[in-house]
Amino acid sequence: AQTVTQSQPEMSVQEAETVTLSCTYDTSESDYYLFWYKQPPSRQMILVIRQEAYKQQNATENRFSVNFQKAAKSFSLKISDSQLGDAAMYFCAYKDNDMRFGAGTRLTVKP
Amino acid sequence: KAGVTQTPRYLIKTRGQQVTLSCSPISGHRSVSWYQQTPGQGLQFLFEYFSETQRNKGNFPGRFSGRQFSNSRSEMNVSTLELGDSALYLCASSFGGHSRTDTQYFGPGTRLTVL
Numbered sequence: 001a002q003t004v005t006q007s008q009p010e011m012s013v014q015e016a017e018t019v020t021l022s023c024t025y026d027t028s029e030s031d032y033y034l035f036w037y038k039q040p041p042s043r044q045m046i047l048v049i050r051q052e053a054y055k056q057q058n059a060t061e062n063r064f065s066v067n068f069q070k071a072a073k074s075f076s077l078k079i080s081d082s083q084l085g086d087a088a089m090y091f092c093a094y095k096d097n098d099m100r101f102g103a104g105t106r107l108t109v110k111p
Numbered sequence: 112k113a114g115v116t117q118t119p120r121y122l123i124k125t126r127g128q129q130v131t132l133s134c135s136p137i138s139g140h141r142s143v144s145w146y147q148q149t150p151g152q153g154l155q156f157l158f159e160y161f162s163e164t165q166r167n168k169g170n171f172p173g174r175f176s177g178r179q180f181s182n183s184r185s186e187m188n189v190s191t192l193e194l195g196d197s198a199l200y201l202c203a204s205s206f207g208g209h210s211r212t213d214t215q216y217f218g219p220g221t222r223l224t225v226l
Contacts, residue, residue, distance in 0.1 A: 045217035101154035
């Protein structure tokens with residue numbers, strides 16, 4: 001079974017600084033998708049960014065970018081110029097036929 | 112375009128009762144997936160419905176069931192509730208055309224408390 005591991009239960013970053021959240025996964029598939037979702041205290045899960053496994057180019061969405069290392073099965077999220085509104089739980093997810101989530105990383109942004 | 116809606120937002124039940132949760136997907140989305148979120152187990156996949164048929168199923172007991180209607184709205188039912196069923200139940204919708212390439216969009220969740 002595919003597993004997703006987020007080794008950092010909590011992370012903290014100073015406003016305007018950069019932070020990287022780690023994610024590794026285990027799969028024998030070659031075709032899959034990876035996602036980062038954000039869940040603010042209001043609870044609604046929001047898609048942050050996604051990466052197709054067959055694309056070598058790392059995905060970027062404004063201040064959010066990923067470092068996708070397929071051979072290492074690693075998919076980290078970098079948040080640049082952190083803002084107070086970035087404070088949330090961040091979930092890494094793997095998808096082929098169904099979705100598997102990591103345990104999440106709670107990000108705190110300090111003013 | 113309206114997002115995924117879930118009703119009710121909060122629910123309190125007692126052990127042994129049954130409960131039905133509802134999810135209305137984004138217009139045009141034909142796939143609805145259900146997840147259970149708890150502090151101890153995290154996010155766990157329950158099942159996915161596409162065009163009124165269950166397409167995928169997670170590792171949950173038969174007390175958890177679902178269905179999807181012709182308008183893509185979905186309901187999830189839990190029978191004989193147990194204390195451990197207390198959780199946030201999340202619904203996510205997607206176009207569903209090709210499961211691996213789909214992106215899921217989540218609703219706000221239903222908070223179920225079993226006493």
